[in-house]
Every structure is written in structure tokens, then in C-alpha cells.
Amino acid sequence: MTQSISFDRAAGYYDATRGFPPGLEAQAAQLFVEAGGLSAQTRALEIGVGTGRIALPVSPYVGSYYGVDISSAMMAVLRSRQDGRAIRLLEGDALRLPFADASFDAVIAVHVLHLVADASAVLRELARVLRPGGLFLHGWNHHTGSPVGRVWEAAVEAQIDRNAHYIRLVTESGWRPHGGERAFTYPLRRTPREFLEGMRAKIWSSCWNLTDQQYEVGVRTTEAFVDARYDDLDAVIEMTGGFSVQAYLPPA
Ligand SMILES: C[S@@+](CC[C@H](N)C(=O)[O-])C[C@H]1O[C@@H](n2cnc3c(N)ncnc32)[C@H](O)[C@@H]1O
Numbered sequence: 001m002t003q004s005i006s007f008d009r010a011a012g013y014y015d016a017t018r019g020f021p022p023g024l025e026a027q028a029a030q031l032f033v034e035a036g037g038l039s040a041q042t043r044a045l046e047i048g049v050g051t052g053r054i055a056l057p058v059s060p061y062v063g064s065y066y067g068v069d070i071s072s073a074m075m076a077v078l079r080s081r082q083d084g085r086a087i088r089l090l091e092g093d094a095l096r097l098p099f100a101d102a103s104f105d106a107v108i109a110v111h112v113l114h115l116v117a118d119a120s121a122v123l124r125e126l127a128r129v130l131r132p133g134g135l136f137l138h139g140w141n142h143h144t145g146s147p148v149g150r151v152w153e154a155a156v157e158a159q160i161d162r163n164a165h166y167i168r169l170v171t172e173s174g175w176r177p178h179g180g181e182r183a184f185t186y187p188l189r190r191t192p193r194e195f196l197e198g199m200r201a202k203i204w205s206s207c208w209n210l211t212d213q214q215y216e217v218g219v220r221t222t223e224a225f226v227d228a229r230y231d232d233l234d235a236v237i238e239m240t241g242g243f244s245v246q247a248y249l250p251p252a
Helices: 014-018 024-036 055-061 072-081 119-129 147-155 162-172 192-200 212-229
Strands: 043-047 064-069 087-091 104-110 130-144 182-190 237-249
Touching: 014 072, 024 055, 024 130, 024 182, 024 237, 043 055, 043 119, 055 064, 055 072, 055 087, 064 072, 072 087, 104 119, 119 130, 119 162, 130 162, 147 192, 147 212, 162 237, 182 192, 192 212
Parallel strands: 043 064, 043 104, 064 087, 104 130
Antiparallel strands: 130 237, 182 237
């Protein structure tokens, strides 16, 4: 990728489409607290902080929480929800973090590495700003059981297992897992109609870099699949959602 992908265009709908189901933010925060041994002494940085889906529930557990994003529109949503919580926000690029070496005890990234122009360079920046013994906390959502999503991804040749790709990149870059992956799962229900509407409105970043032709093929193939498979566009597809966090020490 030559340029990082800003979420400016998604700021207005991001929380409605990517947020945790009610109540699960607290569980997600616990994964970071446990994986990173976060405490009131911790100085934490989140790259690609967005609307604060992670920062808002995690920041109360640390001494200071910094968030960096290239999208001022996403951070404006976070500011509007901040209600007194001290999250220090900076517009900036994870490729060139505006912090001195060894500034943080923990750095956090959730669904950012696939959007940046050079994920390996970002990982080097994270190592630079971590103090010795500091941890990188990598988080990601996952879900299983979405036949419609699989048809769309195959039709547009999206990287089918993006999470696995970036987890591999982190370890291939020399980061050393610290403890095991921590995760929780939850029931997730979607309808074919919701999926089709999301695809037509291009709410996912996987839609943004497609040519018009690739996008049209994706839409036609997915619509044909839904037409053949579901009599009722509001039929509930039972899926399993999940969220995982893995801590890493920087390359030796
Ligand atoms: C999918 S959102 C994730 C937001 C948040 N981490 C979460 O999990 O809800 C990715 C965010 O990364 C930001 N981003 C993309 N490239 C970036 C870069 N090079 N430096 C900093 N932020 C970046 C986007 O603008 C967007 O707000």
C-alpha cells in the first residue's frame, strides 16, 4: 500500500457498525489490563485510536493514555464521548510517531496494521517508543459463520484471513509473544439485508480500494448468492463474534 487509509469517511457510522455489543467494552478492557499488566503507573499509547472503542474503556486503568490517528474526524467523535476521561489525542501518523524513544510502557493497536502504508515500519516505530520491558498489545475482532461475508470476500479477492496475516507479520518481525492469546466470544446475529446494505453503502474499508469493476463484480456475486440461498432477507444468520488480545515484547 502506498498510502495509509484514513477513516475520515467512516467517522459518522463507525461506532454503529463496528462497536462491541452493549456491555462487552468492559470485557475487552480486562483483556488489555491482564495481557499488559496495566496499572495506574502505566503510560500507554494507542495508534489508530479512532473513535475510542478501545481507548474509552481501557484508559481508566492506566496513568496516562495517548491516542494518535491520521483521521481528525474519527478523533472528533472520540472527543465528543470523552466526558472527562483524560485521553490525550494527537493527529499524526503511526509511521512517524511524535514521541521520544522509550516513552511508553505499553503500545496498543487494534485493526490498524492492515490500513497503514507500511506495517513493518510501524512495528519498528512501536519498538522505538516502547521502554525496555514494555509491551505491544495487539487486539483484533473475529467472527465465524458468515456465508454472505465469505462470498463477498472471495468475489473481491479480499485477503480472506487478514487477522492471521498480521499476527504472522508481528512474529515474523521478531516480536516475542508474552503470555498467551486472551479472548472472549459472544453470539452475533446478522441478516442478509444488513449485509447487502453495508456492502451497497461501502461501509467496510475492504470496499474502498476496489476498482469500480471489482466492486460491481462483488455486489453482483453477493446479491446472486443471497437471492439463491435466502427466501427471507431478514432471516437471522447465527454467528460467533470474538475479540482477542496478544501481548508481545519487542524484537531482542
Ligand atoms: C478500523 S479503525 C480502528 C479504530 C480503533 N482502533 C478500533 O479498534 O475501534 C482504524 C483507524 O486507524 C487510523 N489509521 C489508518 N492509518 C493510520 C496511520 N498511518 N497512523 C495513524 N492512524 C491510522 C484510521 O484513520 C482509523 O481511525
